[in-house]
Amino acid sequence: MDPVASALPHADERGRSRMARLFHGLSRRARRKRAELFRQAFRLDENTRILDLGSETGSNIHEVLQSTRARPENVHIADINPQLVEAGRARYGFVPVVVGESGALPFPDGYFDVVYCSSVIEHVTLPKERVWKAYSGRRFREESRKRQKAFAEEIRRVGRQYFVQTPYRHFPLESHSWLPLLGWLPRWLLIPALHLSNAFWIKQTSPDWYLMNRVEMAELFPDAKILAEKCFGLTKSVMAVKTRA
Numbered sequence: 001m002d003p004v005a006s007a008l009p010h011a012d013e014r015g016r017s018r019m020a021r022l023f024h025g026l027s028r029r030a031r032r033k034r035a036e037l038f039r040q041a042f043r044l045d046e047n048t049r050i051l052d053l054g055s056e057t058g059s060n061i062h063e064v065l066q067s068t069r070a071r072p073e074n075v076h077i078a079d080i081n082p083q084l085v086e087a088g089r090a091r092y093g094f095v096p097v098v099v100g101e102s103g104a105l106p107f108p109d110g111y112f113d114v115v116y117c118s119s120v121i122e123h124v125t126l127p128k129e130r131v132w133k134a135y136s137g138r139r140f141r142e143e144s145r146k147r148q149k150a151f152a153e154e155i156r157r158v159g160r161q162y163f164v165q166t167p168y169r170h171f172p173l174e175s176h177s178w179l180p181l182l183g184w185l186p187r188w189l190l191i192p193a194l195h196l197s198n199a200f201w202i203k204q205t206s207p208d209w210y211l212m213n214r215v216e217m218a219e220l221f222p223d224a225k226i227l228a229e230k231c232f233g234l235t236k237s238v239m240a241v242k243t244r245a
Contacts, residue, residue: 030236034118034229035064038163041243042114044068050075051097051112051159053105054120058088061116076112078105101127103151107158115159119175119237121220122166122209124151131208137187144210152220156242164221164240165229169211171236176205183211214238 042048046069052061055077065075072093079085085096099105103124125144126134134140155162167175167183174182179197182190191207198204214235218226221240229237 030229030231031060031063031118034165034237034239035066037227037239037241038064038116039068041163041241042161044070044114046071046074048074048113049111051105051107051115052077052094053099053115053117053155054123055079055088055094056081056084058085058092058094060118061094062092064116103147103154105154105158109157110160112159113161115155115162115164117155117162117164119165119167121148121151121164122211124148125208125210128206128208131206132191134207135188135191140187141210145216148210148212149220156221156223159242161244162221162224162240162242164217164224165237166217166239167209167211167237168228168235169213171231171234174211175237176203176209177201178203212238 044050044065048070050061050065050070052058052075055061056079058075058077061075061077073095075092076095076097077085077088078097078099080099080101082096082098085094085098088094089096097106124147125131126140126147152164155164169183171183173180177194177197179193179201182193182197185193187207194205194207212220214226214228217238217240218224221242224240224242227239227241228235229239
């Protein structure tokens with residue numbers, strides 16, 4: 001066997017591994033900065049009632065709340081996957097809540113002191129079984145914005161304060177795929193591009209996200225400050241933050 005040819009797959013794998021470590025490192029750094037902003041924005045004590053919306057296992061909010069006085073029995077983790085929230089209950093002692101894709105939350109008005117929602121609202125679009133067939137960018141946007149508006153209204157209803165973050169539409173590196181400029185493609189090109197990239201690229205994703213700009217976030221959260229998270233001088237994500245006056 002040609003030793004050069006046999007080494008190529010290993011070199012390719014090493015290159016993929018290095019790229020994955022780089023992207024994971026950038027994501028971890030952004031999450032740490034975001035967590036510090038959250039801790040500075042809200043006064044958290046042992047009685048603060050918190051909802052992590054779209055929590056998966058709650059590992060993210062667990063890291064965010066490190067070094068605070070917040071108690072796990074006052075932290076609710078909500079997700080559409082019952083296995084994930086149950087894992088969060090077992091691992092961290094959080095209160096598990098299973099929610100449906102409709103976005104309706106089983107809590108009375110103002111139940112939570114703070115609602116935390118990170119990199120979730122952009123996925124509140126079409127039902128998952130439809131996203132690969134939704135080629136019309138206009139129809140996808142219209143339905144997604146309607147669902148995102150209802151989701152945002154639930155956040156504002158149950159939370160007296162909130163912290164909602166989403167990747168910024170115009171950041172050159174699309175965060176769900178780790179591919180440059182992918183988020184700038186029209187939807188009829190985005191879907192075949194993802195079919196292709198999912199076959200070989202280091203990160204796979206589904207086209208279930210609708211990325212927003214600052215104006216669209218402000219429309220959803222008119223009573224919040226819209227903050228920009230920067231990376232290399234460019235806006236990487238936007239955050240709607242409402243605190244007590």
